[in-house]
Amino acid sequence: MTQTTSSTPPRGGGDPVLQTVGVTKSFGGVHALRGVDFELRAGEIHTLVGENGAGKSTLIKVLTGVYTPDEGEVRYAGETVHFRRPSDAQHAGISTIYQEVNLVPLLSVARNIFLGREPRRFGLIDVRAMNRRARELVEELGIDIDVTAELGRLGLGSQQMVALARAMSVDSRVVIMDEPTSSLETKEVETLFRVARGLRDRGVGLVFVSHRLDELWELCDRVTILRDGQWVHTGTMAEMSRLELVSKMLGRDVEEVQAEGATEFGASHRQSEEPALVVSGLDVRNRLHGIDLEVRPGEVVGLAGLLGSGRSETVKAIYGALRAQSGDVTVAGSKVKANSVRGALASGVALLSEDRKAEGIVPDLSVRDNIALAVLPRMSRAGVVSEAKIDRLVDTFMKRLRIKASSPDQKVRELSGGNQQKVLIARWLATEPTVFLLDEPTRGIDVGAKSEVQALIDELAEQGLAVVLISSEMDELVEGADRIVVLHDGHVQAELDSTNLSSSELLTALAGDREMEGSSRE
Structure with a gap:
């Protein structure tokens, strides 16, 4: 195996408990892993990082018996093992949190x-x-x-x-955590980290995957970096800077990454005076209470709040996917049919759900079919679908969003989580919406893909789209939104201008400080 970067971290901790040696895995002729070596030691927390499509999820599925490697071997407690199904790995003492x-x-x-x-x-x-x-x-x-x-x-x-x-x-010897914090609030993350450290102190080996880079230095002992399905680097977290880690992930020079990092995200967008979306008095039994919201064309409005505050419920009610008892939704001056997803779509509203597995992708359909699902009626005449129109549309969005797939016909379940997310974004952009509701659009997406999605949100706003953005990451809301509406227990608690707003000030508002300087109800 040819390794483009070498690093030999000092030995320490326990003996190797879980390893791969020269593991290769392909799907439809596309290599997801190429001769990857990986070593997890007992009593360490080892992070696995890389862009979407780098092979992290595939490697985890090889380690846990979901996939059988085409080449190479998996070793557990020093012995070569052949896990044929996830239950084999579980019975051996490998637990996974996806x-x-x-x-x-x-x-x-x-x-x-x-x-x-x-x-x-x-x-x-x-x-x-x-x-x-x-x-x-x-x-x-x-x-x-x-x-x-x-x-x-x-x-x-x-x-x-x-x-x-x-x-x-x-009673596990290995615990694998694949993006375990993506749905958690701050207090829950602290609990998870406390439990992880306790397991490490008992000699358990932990694999931790997260796209929240700050978490890696807070929790992890060592790091392995994958790029394009290949091993790139293994070393200690203490010896690596954030800039070095990102440059190795992206395969670029440190100076190049540093220059890209200086590019501003979320600059003020040009906005029209007339609102594209008006929500008035939206009530959902036991969940939302009189929600009022306005978004102008070319504006990104963030929805912030703690778990249970009503963020997802608000966008689902606007979209008609959650039944509202009262309230009106107006798009471009026309009232949207209440509690009707079809009516919302016809009015120009699109929703990217936070749960892409349960409410988004159709795993056994191709990338092409997943993108085209929402626009099939427009692509047909007299009940006959125009395959040529669909091909052109799919090709356009695959290139625009840089979706990594062997072809449009590849099953979407075979893609990385980040590329699945891009497929869903493409599906709803294909409907040419007036209002785009984005619920955690960068959850589970690596640094490179996250920057692409954030840049896309800016681009859509510049083109006049009205965007509602939900994110659990304070920095993303502060940097990406023009205004931030804070929800608490299903009520609008405050509305903040994101200009000169800090993440700590937003966190104060989320904690329920109604007297925070600079906040106001409108």
Whole structure:
């Protein structure tokens, strides 16, 4: 294997517990991994980084038995292993927490924690014992959750903490965390980090994947960088600067990355006087209470708030996907049919959901079909779809958004999470919306792809699109939005001008300080 960058970090910590040696994996003739070597030691937290499409998710799936390598081998506790399915890895002592919660929404929290390992009595599931043990686990994590509640009724952040509780319930030697903080609030992230450090101190090896770079230096001991499916670098976090890490991820000189970093994101956009979107008195039972919102063409309005504040509920209600009891939505001066997704689409409203797995991609369809889904009626005449028009449209958006795929016919489930997100953005841009509702558009996206999406949001605003942006990252809202509307318990708490606004001031507003200087209701 040819390695373009060499680094030999000092030995330390425990013995190797999980390794890959020369692992190669291809899909449809496209190499996702090329001869990758990776080593996780007992008692360390090792981060795996790289752009979307670099091979991180594929490597994790090889380690956990989702994929079988085409070449190379996986070693566990010094022995070569052949995991044919995820259950093989789980039984061996490898637990995984995925970015997209992979649990059963219709079952209770307790059933999900012990799924496949339920305590039994006289051959039947001992529900009382299961619930008791589940309560002990969530209390240890500091989570306020009813373990008898149906998992699907909880928010994504709470579901992610349930996934963490499940991983803790197994006596694992390895825990793999794939974007575990993407749906979590600050307090929950602190809890997760405390648990991760505790596992490390007990000799467990942890693989941690996150696109929030600050988290890597706060938590991780070593780093392995992948680029285009190849190993690039392994070293200690303490020896690497942020600039060096990003330059190795992107395959560019440090000076080039430094120059690109100086480019301003989120400069004030030119805005029309007449609003493109007007929301008046929007009420959703037990969730939203009299939400008022205006967005002008060429304006990016951020929605900020803690978990449960009503951010996602607001955009879903605007889009008609969440039933509102009262309130009006107007687009370009015309009233949108209430509680109708079809009516919202016809009026020029598009919604990019935060949960691309459950509410976005159709995994077994191709990239082409996923992009074209929302515009098929426009691409047909007398019930006959124009394949040529679809091909031109798909080609345009694949190039514009730099979607990495072997061809438009590749299954979208085979793409990285970031490229799946780009496919969804392309789908809704193809509808030529007047208002674009973006719920966590950069969640789970690497540094390079995140910059591309942020630049695209700026470009769309410059072209006159009205954008509503939801993000859990304070910097993204402060830098990317012209105004920020702060929600608290389903109410509009404050409206902030992002000019000269700091992330700490926004955080103060999120914490509920109504007297914060510079905030006002409108």
